[in-house]
Structure formats: structure tokens, C-alpha cells
Amino acid sequence: MKLPYERPHIRKLTAGPPSKFGPRPGQQPVTELDGVPVTALAARYGSPLFVLSERQLRRNYQAAVRAFGTRYPQVQLAWSYKTNYLNAVCRVFHQEGAWAEVVSGFELEKALGNGVPGHQILFNGPGKRRADLLRAAEVDAVIHLDHADELHLLLELAAGLPQRPRVALRINLDAGTFPQWDRFGFNLENGQAWQAIERLAAAADRVELIGLHCHIGTFVLQPAAYGVAAGKLAALAQRCARELQAPIQYLDLGGGFPSTNTLKGAYLPGPDTVPPLDDYAEAITQALLGAGFRPDELPLLILEAGRVLVDDAGSLLGSVLATKRLADGRRATIVDFGVNLLFTSYWYDHLISPTRDYSPQTETTVLYGPLCMNIDVLREAVSLPLLAPGDLLVVHKVGAYNMSQWQQFITLRPNVVLIDMQGEVHVVREAETLAYLQQLEKVPGHLR
Numbered sequence: 001m002k003l004p005y006e007r008p009h010i011r012k013l014t015a016g017p018p019s020k021f022g023p024r025p026g027q028q029p030v031t032e033l034d035g036v037p038v039t040a041l042a043a044r045y046g047s048p049l050f051v052l053s054e055r056q057l058r059r060n061y062q063a064a065v066r067a068f069g070t071r072y073p074q075v076q077l078a079w080s081y082k083t084n085y086l087n088a089v090c091r092v093f094h095q096e097g098a099w100a101e102v103v104s105g106f107e108l109e110k111a112l113g114n115g116v117p118g119h120q121i122l123f124n125g126p127g128k129r130r131a132d133l134l135r136a137a138e139v140d141a142v143i144h145l146d147h148a149d150e151l152h153l154l155l156e157l158a159a160g161l162p163q164r165p166r167v168a169l170r171i172n173l174d175a176g177t178f179p180q181w182d183r184f185g186f187n188l189e190n191g192q193a194w195q196a197i198e199r200l201a202a203a204a205d206r207v208e209l210i211g212l213h214c215h216i217g218t219f220v221l222q223p224a225a226y227g228v229a230a231g232k233l234a235a236l237a238q239r240c241a242r243e244l245q246a247p248i249q250y251l252d253l254g255g256g257f258p259s260t261n262t263l264k265g266a267y268l269p270g271p272d273t274v275p276p277l278d279d280y281a282e283a284i285t286q287a288l289l290g291a292g293f294r295p296d297e298l299p300l301l302i303l304e305a306g307r308v309l310v311d312d313a314g315s316l317l318g319s320v321l322a323t324k325r326l327a328d329g330r331r332a333t334i335v336d337f338g339v340n341l342l343f344t345s346y347w348y349d350h351l352i353s354p355t356r357d358y359s360p361q362t363e364t365t366v367l368y369g370p371l372c373m374n375i376d377v378l379r380e381a382v383s384l385p386l387l388a389p390g391d392l393l394v395v396h397k398v399g400a401y402n403m404s405q406w407q408q409f410i411t412l413r414p415n416v417v418l419i420d421m422q423g424e425v426h427v428v429r430e431a432e433t434l435a436y437l438q439q440l441e442k443v444p445g446h447l448r
Helices: 038-045 054-069 087-096 105-113 130-139 148-158 192-202 223-244 277-289 307-313 434-438
Strands: 049-053 075-080 099-102 121-123 142-145 166-172 208-213 250-252 300-303 314-325 331-335 352-354 362-368 377-385 392-396 416-419 425-429
Touching (some): 038 049, 054 087, 054 277, 099 105, 130 148, 142 148, 142 208, 166 192, 192 208, 192 223, 208 223, 223 250
Parallel strands (some): 250 300, 331 362
Antiparallel strands (some): 049 314, 314 392
16 A cells, blocks of 8 residues: 655754764753653652653663673672662562662661561671671671671670571772772781681681672773682682682672763763673673682672662653853753752763753753752753753663662652553652651750
């Protein structure tokens, strides 16, 4: 059959001034998130609004498992709770098979409440208290020892426990990155790590050393550094087996894998500079496979992924409050979310999109939040169309850390919704109210 005639549609594209890399792309409107219109989301759940995509969460987890699991026979991901510990997010990853990595007693209880068995919880962090260590031992979580004082305290506590706590040692080492992360764990190069291992081996009747752990940094852009770290951990594990007859069951390479957000000051955007996760998987697994382990001796590889799994699954929907001109003539736009909600705007130049078609004319704009603080700057300079009060904006890739580091300051924290695999929208954290905010306050009698 003859196809019906469709009139050609010609639209002028304004690219803006070119750079050395070519013309700057124009702003493309984002009218929906996971198939749900942004106008409908704002109308029903308010503005600002955090929106999480279950589809993207699962897709990211499966991609990480595929990247490492196709290269190494034993791989286990442990979801980093501090990155986003909303229960809905955590449970998506646990359904996919993730263990839990926690760094406080509060996070330990959240993981247990989300149904994670104790033996699938890794307890990191330098601030574990006596009660935290006892609780971790009670539920059989693996305690990652961070410093000598913690090691000695656990040995003291273990003497009175009915079963040996399972422990791993956190190692800091020179992987070729700068600055070297040496605040956490025992240093490898100066001998601290080996002294701690010998101490644990001597106390094998009280504690069981089963793992070695290192975390070389955050947003690390050099996959080769992970290969160096994996090789050094593997050599240390082999020394444990050879000299102390203490076989190591797993090597934990931590996290620090970057998302494709753009770091402030970066010359190129994040998608052009961030290596794919496959590059990190290749560096780590090749180092372990080439370390000299017999096939039946290969340790379990654990990865404490956080940002790389959740960042691009979160969006922040907000509204324009006002526009103005600054004293130097620059255009400024004030929106209804600030750095108290978008904490990562301190280190990212987030991609920000309008939500409907506009005139192709754009202008470099300073984007401010609503806080009565001069530091409430979301973007120093972003190319945006001319906006008016009430217009909606979408900030992309905000899933990591913003919902765990946000602050109740001047404004109340908003709703968080999850769009499920079928496109249904669920409130996973309700917006705060004044009553909620004040429920823990106590007013002395003489002030009532």
C-alpha cells in the first residue's frame, strides 16, 4: 500500500558559539522520566521531587555483574549503603543478589531490617563502637578492621564471645593514585598490615581472619590503579597462606568507581572522560588471574559498588522561582532546590534540562537555589533557554549521596518516588512536615 504523505518538518537548530571540539549542542527538552510525564509527576508529588528509576537500578547492577562475572569465576557485589540507604533502593539491589556494605551501627540495623543475613554484611568504617562490634559479632557480620585500637578492642571482646567473630583487614597501599588514601586501614608498604595480620594469626582461637580489603579512593579515573591494588592484595594473601598457614577466602577491592557525571573543572564532559566499567573489571580480574593462584585457590572477589550503580538512576525535578540580572549583567535563575538537597553540586557540573520546547535562543546562566546563603550556587554557568517562573527543570544523575547527605536546612526535604518496571510511581520517602521536624524537640516548662 502507498504510505500516507507526511509533510516535512524543518526546525532551526541554534548550536551557539563553537569550541575547539565543534559546535555546542542545543538544549534538548526532557518531557518524561521512564515514560511518566514530568508535568504529571510535579503536579501529583510536588516540586522539588527526587525521582528514582527501578529499571535503571537493575540495569546498572546487571551490567556490573556481567562486566566482572564474565572475566572471573567468583564475584560478589556488596551494595554500599552510605551511597543511598533508602530501603527501596537497597531492596532492589538485594533482590538482584547484592550483599550489604555498611559503615555504622545504624546502617547495620538497616541492612538487617532489609532482610540481609548477617553473614552477607560487611562492616567497614573507622568509627565502630564497642556495642557495634558486639552486635556485628552477634549477627555474624564480617568486621573489617580499620586500625590497631579497633583490633585490640575486638580481641578483648572476642575472649568472652561464644563463637569467633569473622574479620577482614582493611589495607591502604600505594596504587599510583594521588593523593594516596592512607587514612583508612593498615599501611602495606611500611609493614603495619603484616604486623596486624600476624597479630590476628596469633589470636586465631579468638577471631577468624577470612579477607583482605582495600579502597583506593573515590571517583577514580585510572583503571590500572585497581590492577596494581589487586596484585598487591593477591601477593599479601599468598604470603598469609605460605608463611602463616592462614588462607584468605576473599579479596575486597572496594568501590570508588565513577559515574558519568562531569567533575567541576573537567575539560571535557563526563561521558567522554570516564572509562567504562569493563576497563576496571579487566584490570582487576587480570591481576588476580595472573597472580599465581591455583584454579581451586582463587579467592572470592568482592566489590563494594555504590555511585556507579545508582547515580544515573536518580533525577531531581524542580521549578523556577524567579529570574534576574546580576550587577555584571549575567543572567541568574533561582530554583526551588538548593545545595541542601543537591549536595553533589559542590563537585559535579550536573546536566540540567528544560522540560518543554523553548525558543532556540540560549544564554549562559547562573543557577541559584532558594537558600538565604551566598554559597547556594548549583551551577556557576550553564547554558539554558530563557525560563520563566513555574517552568520545570530536570537535574540528571543525582542518585548517589544526595539522599543520604541531604540536609534539612531552611526548606523541608521533599518526596522521593520510585518508578517501577511497569511505569507505576511509588512514594518511597514522604516529604517532611513541620510536625515531623519538631517531634524530637523538648521545650523546657518555663518556656511554654
